[in-house]
Amino acid sequence: VVPIESLTAPNRNVLILLADDLGLELNCYNNTVIDTPNIASLAARGVVYKNAFTSVSSCSPSRSAVLSGLPQHQNGMYGLHNGYHNFNSFKEVRSLPLMLKEAGIRTGIIGKKHVAPENVYPFDYAETEENNSILQVGRNITYIKQLVRYFFQSMSPKQNFFLYVGFHDPHRCGHTHPQYGSFCEKFGNGEPGMGVISDWKPRYYNANEVIVPQFVQDTPASRRDIAAQYTTISRLDQGVGIVLQELKAAGFLNNTMILLTSDNGIPFPNGRTNLYVSGTVVPFVLSSPYHTEGWGTVSQSYASLLDITPTVLEWFGVKFQKYTIFDRHVHLTGKSLWENTSCEAVYGSHSLHEITMYYPMRMVHKLNFTYIENLNFMMPFPIDQDFYLSPSFQDLLNNSATGQPTYWIKTLKQYYYRPRFELYNLTRDPDEVNNLAYDENYLAIRSQLQELLHRWLVDTWDPWRCYPQAVLEDAGPYKQNPVCMELLNGL
C-alpha cells in the first residue's frame, strides 16, 4: 500500500461493506469449498489483509470502535446496544460520520446500525433496523440494492460520500427466528413460508465437504451448522456483488475506496465474544482505484478495525481534530493504512456483550504472540443467548454432559474457567491452547507485552485499568494524574 498522493484530491468516496459475524470462510482466504466469487472479485481489486483483527468480538462494541476509532472502554459502548443491554457511547464522542458530515461529505448507512446515541452517530441517509425490519434491511439483498441505488441517485453533483452498508449476514438467527434456520439461511430462499429474495440464488453445501476451523469441533452437528453458515454467506457474497454493481452503474467505481470486513469473528465455539484469534480475526479487503499496484496482493501486516477511522479520514484529507471526553484528551491509537509503516501490535478490549455477560478482557498481539488478561477470571466465561442455542454449542454441551468425546481443542471446563493471564506463541500454537504465561522461559516476553498493553490502556483511559486488584482514582487531585490504589484483596 502506497501513501495517498494528495490529501485534497477531489471525488474521493468511501464504501464500507460490513458483514456481521463473518470469518475467513471466503475464497480469498484460501477456502476452496465455499463459493464467494463477488468478494473474490473485490479482492482482485485490492489488498487482502491476513492479520486483521477486531479490537472486540461483540457487535455494538466493535461497530462503535469502527465508527469512532476508539476502543469500547473509551467510547462507552461496553456491550450490546439493543434491548435490556442498553449500552450507549458517551455523548462527547466525535464519531467518523460526525466528522465527515462536518467536512461536507454526505454520509449514509444502510442495514445494521446497532450503535447509539443518534447524535453521536448521525448519518444524512439512514435505513437501518431503527426504521426497518432488520431482516429486510440487513439480509434482503434486493431491498438493499434498491436502497443503495436510491442513495446514489440522490447524490448532489460534486458531493463526496461515505456509505456504510451493514449486512446482517451471516449472523445467526436461531434464537430469534428459528423458522428460518440457525443462520436464517432459508430466509428468502423461495421455499414455502420463506419468502423470496429475487436477487439471491442460494448455494447449498454438503456438510461432509465444508472446512471445519481448527478451533471448532469436527462433528456431524457442527458440519451441518457450518454448511448453513456457508449458505448464508452466499447471500452476503451476492449482496456484495449487487452493491458493487450499483456503485459501478452510478459511476463511482473509479474514485471509491472500498473496505469489506466484519465486526467480529464467527459465532462458533472459541469464536465470537472471545479475544482469541479465533474470535477476533476478521476478513479485511481494502480496495482503492488509485492503488492498482497493490491489487490482488496479500498483506501480512497487522490491521485493526481501530484503523478504519484514521484510514478513512486520511482518504478524504480530513484532519482529526483532538477533542476531550470527560475533560480528557482523546487521540486515535489506530493508524491510517495508507501510511507505509505498519503497526507493531494490535490491541483488544472487551468488557461485556449481553448485560449479564461481564467478563472484561484486555489483549495485545505482537511478534506473533497473544497476551490476554482476564479481569473477572474467577467466574466462568459467560455464554450468550444466541450462541447457547446454536447447534454447535448444543453439541458440545450434550457431549460434555454425557461424557462423550467432544472432538474439541479444549474441555468445556477449560473454556469456562480461564487463567488470569494467558500467553500464546502463535507460531507453534496457532490454536492458543498451550498457555505460556506462567512458564519461566517466557517471563520476559510476558512482561514486555503486559507493559505494552497497559501503556495502551492508560493512553485510552480505560476505566478498568486498575481492576481487579486496585481502585482507579482519577477525580479531584488525581484528575490529571490518575493512580491505581491497592485494595489488598489478595490479587
Place this chain on the structure above:
Amino acid sequence: VVPIESLTAPNRNVLILLADDLGLELNCYNNTVIDTPNIASLAARGVVYKNAFTSVSSCSPSRSAVLSGLPQHQNGMYGLHNGYHNFNSFKEVRSLPLMLKEAGIRTGIIGKKHVAPENVYPFDYAETEENNSILQVGRNITYIKQLVRYFFQSMSPKQNFFLYVGFHDPHRCGHTHPQYGSFCEKFGNGEPGMGVISDWKPRYYNANEVIVPQFVQDTPASRRDIAAQYTTISRLDQGVGIVLQELKAAGFLNNTMILLTSDNGIPFPNGRTNLYVSGTVVPFVLSSPYHTEGWGTVSQSYASLLDITPTVLEWFGVKFQKYTIFDRHVHLTGKSLWENTSCEAVYGSHSLHEITMYYPMRMVHKLNFTYIENLNFMMPFPIDQDFYLSPSFQDLLNNSATGQPTYWIKTLKQYYYRPRFELYNLTRDPDEVNNLAYDENYLAIRSQLQELLHRWLVDTWDPWRCYPQAVLEDAGPYKQNPVCMELLNGL
C-alpha cells in the same frame, strides 16, 4: 396509617425530601448525640418507619427505583449515571414524574437528579446538577431556599404539585473536593476559602461523643469521620427546616404529603453498595396533614423505596396504567403505604455501582431474616472510588495491611470474599455476621426465601435471574415463556 379518604380530593401536593447517603443518624431514630431538630419536627407530624429499606444501595439505581417504582434490573439503571459509568433507564420506562405530568400535576426537581434519559424523567421545573453546580444546588441551603420559593411563587392557582428536593448532603466529597473535608462539612461554613451559606449554622461534634454504628469499627479515625458526617447532617437538617418553612409560607403545609428519606445507606464499611441492613436501611418519615392520628408514631412495618411511586399515585388519585417494556408487561411490585395491609417482605436488587464494580446481588427480608444471593461471588466485592479514599476505609485498610486490630465486625478478607448465599437471623444477629445459609437447621427458611425472591425476580423481568449457572432464553419461541437453560459450568 389509615386509607386515604378520597382518591379525588383536590389540593393534594407532594414534597419529597431526598437526602443523599443519610442513615439513621437522627434524633427520631433514637440518636441522642446528633442535633436534628427540624427532621424531629417533621417526625412529630408524621410516622417514622423503622424498617424502611432501599432496594439498592447506590445513588442512580436507587433514584431510578424511587422515580419509577421499578427495581434497577427492570428500569435499566444498572449503575451510576454520571461520567464513564453511563447507565440510563430504558426509554420505555414510564416514570412517576411523567405520569403525574400527564395527570396535570406540576412537577419540580431541585438538587441532585442523577437519573436519565431526560424524556423518561421529565420535570416541568428543574434546577439540578445538569444546569447548576452540584455543590450549590445540592448543599447550599440558601440557594435551595430561593429555588423552592421560586417554585412555589410560580404555581398557578388550583394547580397541584409534586416537588422533589434532592439534597446532596450528607454525601461524601473527599475524592472530588477534599478541600472541603471528607463530607464537604466545611463547604460554606464561613472559614477562609470555604464560602458562606448564610442560612447554615454548622454544628460541630466531639469525636469522642459520636455514636459509632455496630457495623463500623470504633477507632479514632472512624469517630472523626462520623463527627464530620454529623456536621454535614446539620446542613441537611437546617435545609429541611428551611424548605418546610417555605412550604408553610406558601400556604401548602396543610395539603401536602411530605416524605423524608435517603437514597441509600451510609458510606461507611459494610454500608453503601451492600445489600446488608447496614447498607440499605434508610430513614423514612411520612407526614400527611390528613392523617393526624398517626403523628408522632413509629411503625415497625416494612417499607421500601419501591413503595414511593404507588404511595404518591394513590395520594393524587392517579391510577397506574399498565404498560410494556420490550413488549413485557410492567406492574408495580411496591405498594401504597396508605393501604392498611403492610408488606410481608422487602426486596433488594443491585447490579453495579461504578462501571467496573460488577457485583450483582439479590436480596429479600422476611420474618426478620435476610437472604442474599451474590452472583459474582468468586470475585472480591468491589470498592468504589469515593469510599476507598474515606478516612474510615483507609483506617481499615492500613490496620489490615500492618496486622493491627481493626475493631471491625469482620475481616477485610471476609468482606471481599463472600459466600454465594447468605442467610441471617436479624433477631439474634443484627450485624449479619453469622451466615446460616449452609446450616441444615435453616434449610426450610432458606428455601422459602429463595423461592419468594425468585418469584419477584421473574415478576420484575430480571435479566440476571438465571445467572451464573444458566442462560436466560427469552426471545423467539421463549419470548412469552422465558426459561433458564443450564450451562454445566459446575455452579
